[in-house]
Amino acid sequence: MASSLSRPILYSYWRSSCSWRVRIALNLKEIAYDIKPVSLIKAGGEQHSNEFREVNPMEQVPALHIDGVNLVESLSILQYLEETRPHRPLLPSDFVKRAKVREICEVVASGIQPLQNLTVLIHVGEEKKR
């Protein structure tokens, strides 16, 4: 496992919109990091491997190894980055604008993204076969 002084490692899959959020934030904040691809397709999904389960017991990407810990859930990761690395802020300073940003995040994370979550899509596909 990487030490707390090493570059952050983003466990990510190229089609994962949740991973895109974290990648975008790291880039906007100019934080150097390494990517470790986790294929959600190959061999039944590398996220279910014993190795990755140690990183994220929820067996989902993204996960970010940073400051000696593994963080999961994209919005929580973004908040951690914002709090620990305020340089190049993700949120506007105006309170109303901040509320609007959070509204959009909520719509995406709670309303839109769950419908395109791979686990849900596979489940719906199985249901349709019945």
Ligand SMILES: O=C(O)/C=C/C(=O)CC(=O)CC(=O)O
């Ligand atoms: O990190 C999150 O906010 C949520 C992650 C997931 O639900 C996994 C997932 O759907 C991966 C993806 O396709 O973006």
